Amino acid sequence: MKKPKLENSASQSRFGLVHSLLALLLFYFLCISFQIPSGSDDVSSFDALPRQMLVGTETNRAPVGEEEGNKPGRVNRVGHAQLRSPEHKVRDFKTVSELFSNETFFAGGDEFSVFYKTAISTGKKMWDGLDSGLVTKPEETNPRNEKCPDMVSVNGPEFVNRSKVLVLPCGLTLGSQVTVVATPHWAHAEKGDKTVMVTQFMMELQGLKAVEGEDPPRILHFNPRIRGDWSGRPVIEQNTCYRMQWGSALRCDGRESSDEEEDSVDGEVKCERWKRDDESKNTWWLKRLMGGRKKITHDWPYPFEEGKLFVLTLRAGMEGYHISVNGRHITSFPYRTGFVLEDATGLAVKGNIDVHSIYASSLPFTNPSFAPQKHLEMQSIWKAPALLPEKPVELFIGILSAGNHFAERMAVRKSWMQHKLVRSSKVVARFFVALHARKEVNVDLKKEADYFGDIVIVPYMDHYDLVVLKTVAICEYGVSTVAAKYIMKCDDDTFVRVDAVIQEAEKVKGRDNLYIGNINFYHKPLRTGKWAVTYEEWPEEYYPPYANGPGYILSYDIAKFIVDDFEQQRLRLFKMEDVSMGMWVEKFNETRPVAVVHSLRFCQFGCIEDYFTAHYQSPRQMICLWDKLQRLGKPQCCNMR
Numbered sequence: 001m002k003k004p005k006l007e008n009s010a011s012q013s014r015f016g017l018v019h020s021l022l023a024l025l026l027f028y029f030l031c032i033s034f035q036i037p038s039g040s041d042d043v044s045s046f047d048a049l050p051r052q053m054l055v056g057t058e059t060n061r062a063p064v065g066e067e068e069g070n071k072p073g074r075v076n077r078v079g080h081a082q083l084r085s086p087e088h089k090v091r092d093f094k095t096v097s098e099l100f101s102n103e104t105f106f107a108g109g110d111e112f113s114v115f116y117k118t119a120i121s122t123g124k125k126m127w128d129g130l131d132s133g134l135v136t137k138p139e140e141t142n143p144r145n146e147k148c149p150d151m152v153s154v155n156g157p158e159f160v161n162r163s164k165v166l167v168l169p170c171g172l173t174l175g176s177q178v179t180v181v182a183t184p185h186w187a188h189a190e191k192g193d194k195t196v197m198v199t200q201f202m203m204e205l206q207g208l209k210a211v212e213g214e215d216p217p218r219i220l221h222f223n224p225r226i227r228g229d230w231s232g233r234p235v236i237e238q239n240t241c242y243r244m245q246w247g248s249a250l251r252c253d254g255r256e257s258s259d260e261e262e263d264s265v266d267g268e269v270k271c272e273r274w275k276r277d278d279e280s281k282n283t284w285w286l287k288r289l290m291g292g293r294k295k296i297t298h299d300w301p302y303p304f305e306e307g308k309l310f311v312l313t314l315r316a317g318m319e320g321y322h323i324s325v326n327g328r329h330i331t332s333f334p335y336r337t338g339f340v341l342e343d344a345t346g347l348a349v350k351g352n353i354d355v356h357s358i359y360a361s362s363l364p365f366t367n368p369s370f371a372p373q374k375h376l377e378m379q380s381i382w383k384a385p386a387l388l389p390e391k392p393v394e395l396f397i398g399i400l401s402a403g404n405h406f407a408e409r410m411a412v413r414k415s416w417m418q419h420k421l422v423r424s425s426k427v428v429a430r431f432f433v434a435l436h437a438r439k440e441v442n443v444d445l446k447k448e449a450d451y452f453g454d455i456v457i458v459p460y461m462d463h464y465d466l467v468v469l470k471t472v473a474i475c476e477y478g479v480s481t482v483a484a485k486y487i488m489k490c491d492d493d494t495f496v497r498v499d500a501v502i503q504e505a506e507k508v509k510g511r512d513n514l515y516i517g518n519i520n521f522y523h524k525p526l527r528t529g530k531w532a533v534t535y536e537e538w539p540e541e542y543y544p545p546y547a548n549g550p551g552y553i554l555s556y557d558i559a560k561f562i563v564d565d566f567e568q569q570r571l572r573l574f575k576m577e578d579v580s581m582g583m584w585v586e587k588f589n590e591t592r593p594v595a596v597v598h599s600l601r602f603c604q605f606g607c608i609e610d611y612f613t614a615h616y617q618s619p620r621q622m623i624c625l626w627d628k629l630q631r632l633g634k635p636q637c638c639n640m641r
Helices: 002-034 112-130 156-161 279-289 406-414 439-452 464-481 498-506 557-567 577-589 619-632
Strands: 152-155 165-167 175-184 188-190 193-196 199-207 220-223 235-242 250-252 310-316 320-325 327-335 346-351 353-361 397-402 427-435 455-461 488-493 514-520 546-555 597-598
Touching: 002 199, 112 427, 112 439, 112 455, 152 156, 152 165, 156 353, 156 406, 175 199, 175 346, 175 577, 193 250, 199 310, 235 327, 346 353, 397 406, 397 464, 397 498, 406 427, 406 619, 427 439, 427 464, 439 455, 455 464, 464 488, 464 557, 488 498, 488 557, 498 514, 498 546, 546 557, 557 577
Parallel strands: 397 427, 397 488, 427 455, 514 597
Antiparallel strands: 152 353, 165 346, 175 310, 175 353, 188 193, 199 220, 199 346, 220 235, 235 250, 310 320, 320 327, 488 546, 514 546
């Protein structure tokens, strides 16, 4: 009887050991569970590399084919130190950034250092001339006294000699008409695929006088694809484009649009019906059986034909543009917020087409004037409030702008810069502008800066590759002049919800060193095209994690680190300012942990629902966004892109 007792005792001992091991394992998992992501906005719940650093649940996925687990982490785990309040030392507002007063910052002999030094040296001379009054604006006639012709016309050879663009001196007005007589080319084999035959052309109303040096906005893009598109059927596509960002397309494919009020333009349907190859004449009884109403139909063909002359008329109505071909209405395109009729100062016709003549009539004959005075409203209500030495600054917003962006700056002043947090100086906003190549622009810029008190001149000759210097200047101003808790960078076509941005930063409690924005991970440099980066400029396969440039936020400590490194000539400068910022944050992270907050609501392209920032907004869209925010009490886009 004792043997069974021993066996039972041994069994109980083994059973107790198993229980102990299970209890120990359970305790281990309970400890680990404090670091498992909870899906909330608390950074402390994320403790992995590098994407698990993110606050919130939105993430930018790596490109297809990349395995994230095999990538080296670029950012250390999030720390738990309390966010330090910067030493409060608001200084007097200065019109000119003093950051680049020491030319030894660019003492190197490499190509970029020479480029920086030359641009700054030239800019200083230009500014000294402006400041001393030696550089003045040349005398010019008053454009308001000039009259524009009420009609313009051009024949085919003249149109080609004018780079296929007809200038409309004062734009369009209600009732203006443009008639184009042309012949589409016969189809040709598509490049890269000889089996596909294509022919298409584009007619565009362009804003030629919007901003010099930039691609003109496409106020109306009309694109007939005679041999069809991906669908295999002929279509007409219409759209708008502002700063290379297209809106939502209106696509006519032969099916008639609804004639309901919201789908019509001045009572006309957006797309008329034409005969389609896939339609069957034997389906009429099925439509009647399903309750379709009986109405007269026409078997009109697609309005454009290869090798056949057509007469197209574009008319400006109350609600949109109306286009007829050979006397028949084809399509109507509603006006979009951001553009008005007087902005359409050019008509371009390009593609597989021969233009025989263009005739524009019923044009406005008063010049609306495209000088800065048209955009700048010299009223005290738009002036920047004074900096208050006794009042701490929660957020400093540095706005990148170009010298000739008078309309863009005025739209920002009249929209989100009117927020109560900005007017009370709890939030401070300043434009950072380099000098323009044209002297008269700089003269107007100085007058604007002196009057409104919200422009910081960065004294170098403006160039895309030097935009990064403005970003450094923003950090320096946010640290040295206003000593803000947070420093934000945005563009002059970015609409900022000021209160929402501060709330997003304040969500990350008990965290030191914030970097907030729409974060890119494992983004590869473009090696070809307009934005190409050479291997000499960036030899690595990937950029460091960085926030998209239209809007991101830094904590004070990171901005101060950047300024200190710049003054000690240790800061690496790269021509893409947002990538540069990611590079600097990565370097800062080597000594102190950085909390990275990613959110798609810092919108990179256009506007999305419940945005923090909306990008590529025209001056009129900025005013529209502000108006909706004030009236509705919630963010709502104007012409979602």
